[in-house]
Amino acid sequence: MTDTIGGVRIEMTDAPDQPAPSEQLLALYRGFEQELLVPLWAEIGELMPAAPVSRALPHRWTWSALYALARQAGDLVPVGRGGERRAIALANPGLGGRPFATPTLWAAIQYLGAGEEAPEHRHTQNAFRFVVEGEGVWTVVGDDPVAMRRGDFLPQAGWNFHAHFNPGDAPMAWIDGLDIPYAHYAETTFFDFGRDRIEDRSAPETSKSERLWAHPGLAPVAAADASVGTTPLLAYRWEHTDAALTAQLELEAQGETHTIEPGHAAVRFLHPQTGGDVLPTIRAEMHRVRRGAQTAPRRETGSSVWQVFDGSGRVRVGDEEWSVSRGDLFVVPSWQPLSVVSEASTDDSDSGALDLFRFSDAPIHLAMHQFRSETEDDR
Amino acid sequence: MTDTIGGVRIEMTDAPDQPAPSEQLLALYRGFEQELLVPLWAEIGELMPAAPVSRALPHRWTWSALYALARQAGDLVPVGRGGERRAIALANPGLGGRPFATPTLWAAIQYLGAGEEAPEHRHTQNAFRFVVEGEGVWTVVGDDPVAMRRGDFLPQAGWNFHAHFNPGDAPMAWIDGLDIPYAHYAETTFFDFGRDRIEDRSAPETSKSERLWAHPGLAPVAAADASVGTTPLLAYRWEHTDAALTAQLELEAQGETHTIEPGHAAVRFLHPQTGGDVLPTIRAEMHRVRRGAQTAPRRETGSSVWQVFDGSGRVRVGDEEWSVSRGDLFVVPSWQPLSVVSEASTDDSDSGALDLFRFSDAPIHLAMHQFRSETEDDR
Amino acid sequence: MTDTIGGVRIEMTDAPDQPAPSEQLLALYRGFEQELLVPLWAEIGELMPAAPVSRALPHRWTWSALYALARQAGDLVPVGRGGERRAIALANPGLGGRPFATPTLWAAIQYLGAGEEAPEHRHTQNAFRFVVEGEGVWTVVGDDPVAMRRGDFLPQAGWNFHAHFNPGDAPMAWIDGLDIPYAHYAETTFFDFGRDRIEDRSAPETSKSERLWAHPGLAPVAAADASVGTTPLLAYRWEHTDAALTAQLELEAQGETHTIEPGHAAVRFLHPQTGGDVLPTIRAEMHRVRRGAQTAPRRETGSSVWQVFDGSGRVRVGDEEWSVSRGDLFVVPSWQPLSVVSEASTDDSDSGALDLFRFSDAPIHLAMHQFRSETEDDR
Amino acid sequence: MTDTIGGVRIEMTDAPDQPAPSEQLLALYRGFEQELLVPLWAEIGELMPAAPVSRALPHRWTWSALYALARQAGDLVPVGRGGERRAIALANPGLGGRPFATPTLWAAIQYLGAGEEAPEHRHTQNAFRFVVEGEGVWTVVGDDPVAMRRGDFLPQAGWNFHAHFNPGDAPMAWIDGLDIPYAHYAETTFFDFGRDRIEDRSAPETSKSERLWAHPGLAPVAAADASVGTTPLLAYRWEHTDAALTAQLELEAQGETHTIEPGHAAVRFLHPQTGGDVLPTIRAEMHRVRRGAQTAPRRETGSSVWQVFDGSGRVRVGDEEWSVSRGDLFVVPSWQPLSVVSEASTDDSDSGALDLFRFSDAPIHLAMHQFRSETEDDR
Structure with missing residues (x-):
């Protein structure tokens, strides 16, 4: 519950130790306003939530x-x-x-x-x-x-x-x-x-x-030995990406476990001089979900954008759910769980997998020691 | 010059290749709005300026x-x-x-x-x-x-x-x-x-x-060998900081050049397990400007907050200039040049230096390869 | 010039401040021997030469x-x-x-x-x-x-x-x-x-x-994100190595300068998770010297072993010189200059380049801050 | 058991698949000698032991x-x-x-x-x-x-x-x-x-x-931000080292566990610009063992040299054991377990602790991914 005194928004909570509205408090808040100050206790709920709350929407x-x-x-x-x-x-x-x-x-x-x-x-x-x-x-x-x-x-x-x-x-x-x-x-x-x-x-x-x-x-x-600020490799061709995804699923079929989870292969694009993410601020990956497979809900700090490269399916992000097919883009805000089902659309005779390109801001949060991720199993 | 068509703000510039307003363009922009899209060419001036423009003010x-x-x-x-x-x-x-x-x-x-x-x-x-x-x-x-x-x-x-x-x-x-x-x-x-x-x-x-x-x-x-995510040293005492600043100015008086510039000593607070900045996102320093000295205008990407710890003087940030004394705080927005003069205030009989505590977001921009700094001499 | 007193080898030099042989000195050296001690001044010439001297021979x-x-x-x-x-x-x-x-x-x-x-x-x-x-x-x-x-x-x-x-x-x-x-x-x-x-x-x-x-x-x-202690890529196939070398020489022919020097292409084998050398202690490279080309004498701290993979030529290491052809191996000791000429052997109708595989201990010396290299031009 | 054929030392073992001495083998070994070659099977026992064997002696x-x-x-x-x-x-x-x-x-x-x-x-x-x-x-x-x-x-x-x-x-x-x-x-x-x-x-x-x-x-x-190749701090004074050791033992007496083991405090000398070891090849530490305390046998890859700075006690390295007092030096070869007892010597009325300076080559082995250490409890 929020109230406003003297033009300043005040959180009115049941928590102890919150100030009772009064004339003196009003004068104090006017003083804050005049001196370009804002009290923490009026903002802490929004600034310091228990877990990330994104302004972005799925x-x-x-x-x-x-x-x-x-x-x-x-x-x-x-x-x-x-x-x-x-x-x-x-x-x-x-x-x-x-x-x-x-x-x-x-x-x-x-x-x-x-x-x-x-x-x-x-x-x-x-x-x-x-x-x-x-x-x-x-x-x-x-x-x-x-x-x-x-x-x-x-x-x-x-x-x-x-x-x-x-x-x-x-x-x-x-x-x-x-x-x-x-x-x-x-x-x-x-x-x-x-x-x-x-x-x-x-x-x-x-x-x-x-x-x-x-x-x-x-x-x-x-x-x-050159400076590693700039990725020297300017094109990652589909034939390589496709071959890498195909191999992961083939190996899975042979009993090897190099996929993220059953039916879900993925590759990350690397900076060849560091072995790390391809860009200082952006992580990029291609995912392949075998027709019929479903990914476990997973969330992480930071946001990502996905584009369907091939196939079709359903995507769930937080409380939203959509059918997607080639070219569709969707956004996963920070700490919103994502899961994906690979399935034929009604007008789709394709029997293949769902291929998803993804990019995220993970390198920023990793460098700042602020990256967390979890699946439901981790909780 | 900015105009608005169909509720969408459009940059009207003299640059070549900008679209001429028309009914079809209006329809196109309505389509953008409806589909939650925004054209780059209407925003590029603000999003991609020639040099950093901060929303923050000095x-x-x-x-x-x-x-x-x-x-x-x-x-x-x-x-x-x-x-x-x-x-x-x-x-x-x-x-x-x-x-x-x-x-x-x-x-x-x-x-x-x-x-x-x-x-x-x-x-x-x-x-x-x-x-x-x-x-x-x-x-x-x-x-x-x-x-x-x-x-x-x-x-x-x-x-x-x-x-x-x-x-x-x-x-x-x-x-x-x-x-x-x-x-x-x-x-x-x-x-x-x-x-x-x-x-x-x-x-x-x-x-x-x-x-x-x-x-x-x-x-x-x-x-x-413990994890270096957390600084283990929880207090950096003034006696050490003061001694370090004093030594830099004494060595300068002996002809050594370990100050940033004449009359301007500074120390940075270190994470003892990495030798780098004390916090993943925050750089903290203490500066001392000898009474009578003036620092060269210097600007850097990213912002900082300064507090006068002792002494008095004048501070210039971009087009603003203030007199400052103990406890005063001021803000330097990204890419705004800062210079400082250490001088007695009118009601100040103190003959000492101007001591300034400073913290900034430099570690973020360094990690993202986006840190630049320059003095006038660098230009 | 070396002499021996009391079973201890002594460097007799013209340098000032060397001890004159005497009965007391003899007694002192016997004391050293008995207590398992050796004086620096008797060994410094060998232990601390002006530049690296290798025990290994070309x-x-x-x-x-x-x-x-x-x-x-x-x-x-x-x-x-x-x-x-x-x-x-x-x-x-x-x-x-x-x-x-x-x-x-x-x-x-x-x-x-x-x-x-x-x-x-x-x-x-x-x-x-x-x-x-x-x-x-x-x-x-x-x-x-x-x-x-x-x-x-x-x-x-x-x-x-x-x-x-x-x-x-x-x-x-x-x-x-x-x-x-x-x-x-x-x-x-x-x-x-x-x-x-x-x-x-x-x-x-x-x-x-x-x-x-x-x-x-x-x-x-x-x-x-796995531990990077172990290279996960277990085979670097010739078709890729060959293609990479071919491209460098083709680009050189088009006026680009991505070779080490004219006619001398080379690739290094990378650890894909670090972008650095393929093994903690070993650097491995493949070099190709265009028929007729000659490499500038170059020396570095640390040693390497080379094997001719294809072609033929002459190799000079320090004061040694050999003709080499397929499969021949040779050793370059620390700080010995190496140069290579790619040329047909008398019984060789092959018109191709000289391909040389090389491995060295450079990662050790790099990690210890002891790596130096130079060509004659650097001196 | 070792034998020699044709001037080449041969390991004669009970292991399967070792060559039986014969005229042909003798000729082969002579061929090896002539061509400057040595067979692995004659050397593997010494070159590739199950665990480190040092040539150095305690x-x-x-x-x-x-x-x-x-x-x-x-x-x-x-x-x-x-x-x-x-x-x-x-x-x-x-x-x-x-x-x-x-x-x-x-x-x-x-x-x-x-x-x-x-x-x-x-x-x-x-x-x-x-x-x-x-x-x-x-x-x-x-x-x-x-x-x-x-x-x-x-x-x-x-x-x-x-x-x-x-x-x-x-x-x-x-x-x-x-x-x-x-x-x-x-x-x-x-x-x-x-x-x-x-x-x-x-x-x-x-x-x-x-x-x-x-x-x-x-x-x-x-x-x-200067190059970190060279330690800028040229003296680590005893007053600081002593204070740090004293604090660890005082905290231990208060129930805190910041010592290596009960009664055994230690500090490492740091490179202030990296937070790592003070020199690229050398780790240096000061240890203090409370009078009456005994350290658990511990061994590590790589070697170290210790000097008694103060106090007295007994030291066990591998099978050797010595009494030590101020100034005595001893050597711990690779993978030899070391334990120390702090106790008064017979002619020693000092009631203090045993202070030991130590330096080792650990940074080399850490950089090469070859560092291991263990106490008896780890085994």
Whole structure:
């Protein structure tokens, strides 16, 4: 129960030792207001809850709606210097209309029409792209054009110049993930414009980055001791991710236990020079849930955004439950339990698994010694 | 220039490639709204500025005003379970009336009357106390009562039970610093009640923690390999801090250069098991500026709170400038340059230096590879 | 110049302050001897030279001689419990007949005939296998049989059970590298016998380890946070190593500089959970020197063993120079400069590059802050 | 049982699969010898024992004998450039007459007469001094003269220039500890001469190093982020060490358990910028065993050297047992159990505790993942 005295909100609780409203208290609270002060005892319930309470809400966005709007934007909104990117961001319904999927994470669909180019810039925000469908766009990082194709994960550590161009005759859309809300909160953001146009339009199948770094367990000696601030591997291709998930489930079928739980395989994207998370602020993973399997409810501190890469199923986050299929995105707020069922949708003859791409802010909470996770069994 | 179409704020800029307002665009923006989406191009200026722009404002609170209100609260507001602490927090004028000194940091005056006790609890937030005047309160951490006296810095890493009691016959006030705003933002907060009353009222001069750990460069072998999540040293006494600052200025007078700049000595409080910052989220330092000296304007990513411990002078933060003396607090928002002049106030016959306690959120930004600092010379 | 008084070797130098031989000095030295003492001034020249002086000598072993003796041992020496392995080790001519390739490193040819098995054991020594020719043997690590084929690098971190079996009808030989001399020196060695015979003779093309870990930049989530003491990736296949070296030289031909020096590509084998060296004590690399190219003389603290994997050339180590071709091994002692020329041997119609496998003790010296390296340009 | 064929030592065991001596085997072994090869099966028993077997032997040196010889050396052996130091090293009886206390560690008594100076030099070996009695010598590190007094521990990280001078009118002796045997083994040693004579003879009570760093938990901000290769704190004074040990035993008497075991307190010397061991290769500790107490037998991988600082008692290492009193040194080889009894010697009216200084090579084995320790209870 809350009351207001002198414009100041006061928690009126049954707990002992709370001040009784009085004229003197009113005068005191006016003094607080005047001197830009707020008493802890009026705020402690919200600031120091027994367990994390997220302002973000569980929510699902369907790919069909998202894509339709992105295509319309492709017709109406030019892409170029100033607006920089034709990106349309998820705005969590709990976060006041800001383009924040969660308090820390940005997730947007970006759309680039045939022949278009998004101009070069760099920013301290960490970013990645993930491709749920289509191909034909190259992201140019420095002087390295990196092809984008279905299933690929393309990290982009902060403060590297990058542009995107679409040399083909079909549009392409993909997902951008960034730590924009976190960086905005942390007030550590720097931004620079780069070249307005990349002259070199070479569009190789394989980037220089991959030619140097996409060999399992191998580093170029000339770069092995370099600063590890920036991920040198710019593309994690679907063929590798798929093979890794397939192997985990095959091994499980042979009695080995390298999955998270029965029927639930997952891989994490690594920074090859540290063996840790691919970006300082963002953890990224691909999960595969065998058709018919169900994951145990699990919660953790910090938030994540998920996108269905393939298959269909039902997802439960806290008290919400949705059916999901390819391209759909959903958000898991801090400390909300998540469970997933892999099952055919009514109009789905696919017999395969449910593949889910996921990214989270776990590296932040791990570094601050604030990461906790639990399943129901842990409690 | 900003305009609003269909309830959505749109940045209208002179930059190329911005969409021209039209019926179709209006329909598109309505679609965005309906689907909980926000276009990047309408927000990029605020989200991705060329350099950090803080919502927080530079501000100073005078100790006299703060202490007077705290004393009144001592008369009117009981301390006990529920409200937990008689703490009154700085509310930065740029942060919407929340009890946040900066976007990440909490700073409050806490007041405990003669014979009073603040009940035991624990929380994942990291905390410390700093004593600008007075003595007579013991902070009990687990079963270790730690005396609090002028000049002492007392860290309190997250998730340790602690209470405060005042066995004497005079009230005492001090400063609490925590990462409450950060933890609130990060949504990683856990909280537990402890004992309502600490039966053991022993009040030793020296805590067990100091007897074990306050020996320069020495660790108990039985604890040396223990987990380093929690600082084992619970009090950094003024006599040591003062001696360290004195030595830096004496060595400078002998021609050695161990100060930050001429006339400006500073020490950082260390976690003795890592050699790094005393708390995962908070850096704490004591600075001494020789009477007559002036510090070069310096700015860094992230925010800090400063308190004058002794002496007087003028402080400039961004476009603001204040006179300050003992106990006054001020806030330096992210990327705002700070400079300090140590000089006698008009009513001050003290010939000594200006001593400033400071805490900041630097460890967060260092861990996320987002820390930058510069003086004018660096530019 | 050295003299001996009373059985104690004395350095007689022209330096000032050396003691003049006398009866009293003789008595003093006898006292030292009796009390098990040695004066520094008699030893400092050898113990504290201006730069590292290795007891090891540069030396080359030819593969033809080594293989011929291993094949004879295959006829004469059974393999089994007690002797454990039919391994024949390089004995550096400077190291007193001990089976030590360098003061820290062991290198041996191991030979396993058709149908033979080397029994399971484990030891704290870190090990690897490298295959210069042939195939057909499986190394079983725990319950994971790992195929061995030409060009493969197979690390084996300490204290894991392992056996080898040859299920085919042809013998196979390969190189074992270990830190046996280091561990012998450090006196930290533990050893356990395992099963006398591995019942499960499954011999898959791909090990479980690779199915889980040999995907570039990917880790199984279920294992990602596991202890990093042991490398989880048990085979680094030649196809990947070859592709990585090829890419570096192709990029060089396009004007990129990711090689160590012109015509000299190299990759390092990484521990996928740390991004660092593959074993705590051993660094392993594959180098490729383009036909016609020559590497600049380079020296470093610590020693290494090299094996020619393909091609031919000339190698200069300190004052020694040899022609080398496939399978030949040579040793580079601490601080001895090495340079390599890639050129056709007289009886060699091969037009390809010189491929060199290398392992060294660099991780030890890096961890102790004792690693230095330089080329002539650095001096 | 060992036999020799063709000059090669062969282990003759009852284990299966050992080769039967024959003419062909003899020829094979001659081939090995000729090609500088050694078979594993002839050496495995010594190279790969079930648990560490040290070449070093437990041994005790008495301070009286050591000091008497040092004093004689003071009369007979000048100190100066060339010999560099009047240091007399412990030569472990198991290590072939070399001046090695253990395979990794050097321990020597150094003696400097009134007015003498040991000339400046630097070396990559890590060093320290420990003072069991006397005072009056200053170690000059760079331009910082550091006084040496009973009970002080003075670390000296590699590659810093240092000299010693005795400005007083009495001689002084102390213990030098270094990693000379390790560095000699590792072949990573560099050495430079410095100034022949330090002109500045200032001899302050407190070094600059201590004035900057000997404040518990405090670092100069101007140096806090500096490279951590070199310990910045050059003296750990006895008053602090004594106070820390006293506190542990007092707390134990109050029912707290911060000692290693009942009656056995210990502190470790820390590198203040890392919180870890004071030197990259050397761990240093001071132990105090209450009169009447006895330590449980404990063994660890790696070796250590101990010196009695005060009190008396009996020491058991492996099968050896000695009475010890002030200044006596003894060596504990790898994996040999050590236990200590604190008791009055027959001619000792002292009722105090047994204080023991100790240094070991543990940091090396920890970094290489080869450190193990156990008490009898662990087995």
